[in-house]
Amino acid sequence: MLKMSSDVKDIEEELSFGEVEHSAAFLTRLAQVTVYERIFARSEALPLGLAEITVMTLIALNPKARQGEIADALKIKWPRMTKLVRALEEQGLVERIVPKGDRRSVMLGLTPKGQELTTAIRPKMEALDQEVTAILSPEEREQLIELLWKLIIGGNQDAS
Amino acid sequence: MLKMSSDVKDIEEELSFGEVEHSAAFLTRLAQVTVYERIFARSEALPLGLAEITVMTLIALNPKARQGEIADALKIKWPRMTKLVRALEEQGLVERIVPKGDRRSVMLGLTPKGQELTTAIRPKMEALDQEVTAILSPEEREQLIELLWKLIIGGNQDAS
């Protein structure tokens, strides 16, 4: 037992969280960090980061999408998206296509190599995602997904 | 309407997410980013960051806790916690106490000023948290909180 103490379960038995225990801001962050931790702990060797994998998956599903549309959908900032796409391009996974209609924009596509990798990695990612949420029953998991989507899509009163 | 397009609702109607739509990793990240965005959009002037506020709240609730315990509970890394606590100390909000029993450790406490600020800010934070999740019914919100806690505390099969 070499661990010192990064186990929320242990801590949570000792420390009081007060109202923070019911804070959506706190819990969404803690959940995100926890899930990412578990994924990295289980998948010694993902060939790409989660952001990169998600971007490539969306490119595969949305062949006509502009770079900025995909960035916005994933809430990746444009400056970061530029670098991320360039890195994928340098690895020969992604193509940047400037359409004739609007030559300011950039359409993204997967190279054959990118297609292969995306196809190969997809089931692995889904399995990982199931594993790190295995504590939830299928019904609870689906409920959580639905509630998160509702929260994300819904409350845009402040958008403009 | 000066906005260009960072509204997930709009995007989500156009782009296909495929299996990513059911990914816990993706959705916890997206939810966290979205909730934080909304909080910052609404609270022009929080006197401290969310991490700082949460740390001070936990100090108030757990007067005997060590610095590292609080860091672990909030999944804040120790090197960052050191800087965060020092900054709070320099603002006169937090005290660092080295207990006689174990002089390696540091116990944290709030100064009177820190107490005041924490007490004043608590209802504001709770209201903000409710606002940014207002799309959910009270039952749905409670359900979400419960499911997130179950996810966080539960699946620790990989912990050691």
Next chain:
DNA sequence: TATTGTTATACTCTATAACTATA
């Protein structure tokens, strides 16, 4: 030897604004 906390370093991601090239 192990633990608590600090320091240092490099890296990832964010925030912001200025810039380009198109439209």
Next chain:
DNA sequence: TATAGTTATAGAGTATAACAATA
């Protein structure tokens, strides 16, 4: 004038390892 994307720069946060003091 506005939009798509890029570049530059500063900051927050992470990851890692080395370190000091104490146990």
